[in-house]
Amino acid sequence: MTGNIIVVDDDQTSLKLLDNILSACNYSIRLFVSGDLALRSMHAAKPDLILLDIRMPNMNGLEICQKLKRDERLKDIPVIFLSAATDIEDKIKAFQAGGVDYITKPFHTEEILARVATHLKLHSALNELQTISTELRYSEARYRSVLEDQTEIISRFLPDGTFLFVNAVYCRLFGKSANELIGQRWQPIAHPDDVPMIETKLREMSPDNSVVTIENRVRIGNGDIHWMQFVNRGFYDADGTLKEIQSVGRDITELKETELNLRESDEALQRAQSVARIGSFTLDNNSETSRISKETARLFDLGDKGVTSFAEWFARVHPDDQAAVETAWRNALKGEPYYDMTYRIIVRGVVSWIRALVELRFDDQGQLAHAVGTVQDISDLKQIESNLRESDERLEMALAGSSLVLWDWNIPERKVTVGNRWHELLGYSQDELGNDEDDWMNLINPSDQESFNKKLSSHLQGETACFESEHRLRHKDGRWVAVEARGKVTLRDKGNAPLRMVGTILDVTQRKRLNKDGISLLKQIEALIRETSTPSPAKEVRSNAAEALTKRQRQILGLIAIGMTSAEIGKQLHLSTPTIISHRRNLMSKLDLHSTAEVTRFAIDHGLLATK
Incomplete structure (x- = not known):
């Protein structure tokens, strides 16, 4: 399970411990030592879960939580409080402030992971929603069957409620004979809480308004409570005096249960859509309008009307994408059953990426009859894709300027993926040399095989x-190429069995021609390989840079990490604000840090965290 988690605690030891525990499970973690920094980060990128220390200086955890609950955008984020205190009053205050859970220090790894996983089970919630939908369809089918087989109950009674007549169905439903019912009043059969309402509505009848429909509960013969709908007709004499009432009723218990289930299902659907940031809609091509869910309305800032026009929606599409969106939609209307489009929207000045999936149904004349679809905010995914492209480009550029060959070994599947220069190194084409493990191993000189196998x-x-090995590989022309292979297992299973190994191969005949710049490039390439293969590459890359920092630079980094502004840092260090701003930019660029959260983590890892 994955999730974006913010941890707020002024205790560096606790922050580091929680970071280690949660990062090991592939959660995305942001660490903060103050509430102000955490709140700013939440507004910039909404987390899935917050771990919040209850007792902190300046702004304690309760105050932070109260601010969250007053913020419409952040109020639904689950908050787990952390505290070394065991005072029951602290726990009560935490839950009153809006917390969903409470973890007492010292931490236990299993407890933390279990509680965090419990509040991140989105996929379980979505599966539960599908189950609810299936049960609702079955319930609706049952309800239709009941309606088809149902016969109505009929009774006649005096204005005071005394029965004059009941039919056989009435008797069977209430488990009494006609003789037992006639002469008695209807009031004991009705649910006591509903009797005043029924009597009030019956009194509203008049010669000009002689029919009234009432839905109320009754206790049937086996003691169960059922919902009934009665159509009551009053009969009046020439003077307008009510003489008797005829009541025809039908059992609507299944209908009431269906209505309740539908309401609950709709609420669950709205919650799930909000969590997943996926909205839904249906299209009416004739009126050019769309019925939209609350999440769709939120994504496009369309208010709470529940209906929007095509024009109102299209106005939010990014101008550069409008032509492509319009063309794709016109093509879909030519008879395509599905429409899948990714485009940008602009809402309140903010650009977001949206993916729209629509299923279209056409009539016999080929005209659009019905369409239903979803819209999903994929801005985070687009950012990840952009970061990956940049990383791949850096790696390609680095490899292009070196003699290294990159390889990636899927150990369970016995498959080896290699870079293009692998084939150039040995003179084979890609078709001649596959990615099977045996193809690779068979190229090793038999004299080197024993040493290679032992090291591997x-x-x-x-x-x-x-893993390091110098051995020879057979070139296509029959000669032997001396190479240096380096690699590392980057993934193991729970039993420590290796699953994946990544490394490089270098033609060692090039080694003597490598100057100092070449050696430096080699280290950079290996760092990039580790970056693409390990969960936390930045720590090793930045460690060397940290050792080279001056005392002044360390001071500035520590003060940035605790949330001080450039003006505040300048005042404390007796430097001008522009000077601090310049230092700040240079340091973050030099250390490849892109946010205050990354600066905080760097400062914690290297013991630079300052105090105000």
């Missing part, structure tokens, strides 16, 4: 930190 086995068993 030691690393796969975890006995060595890295």
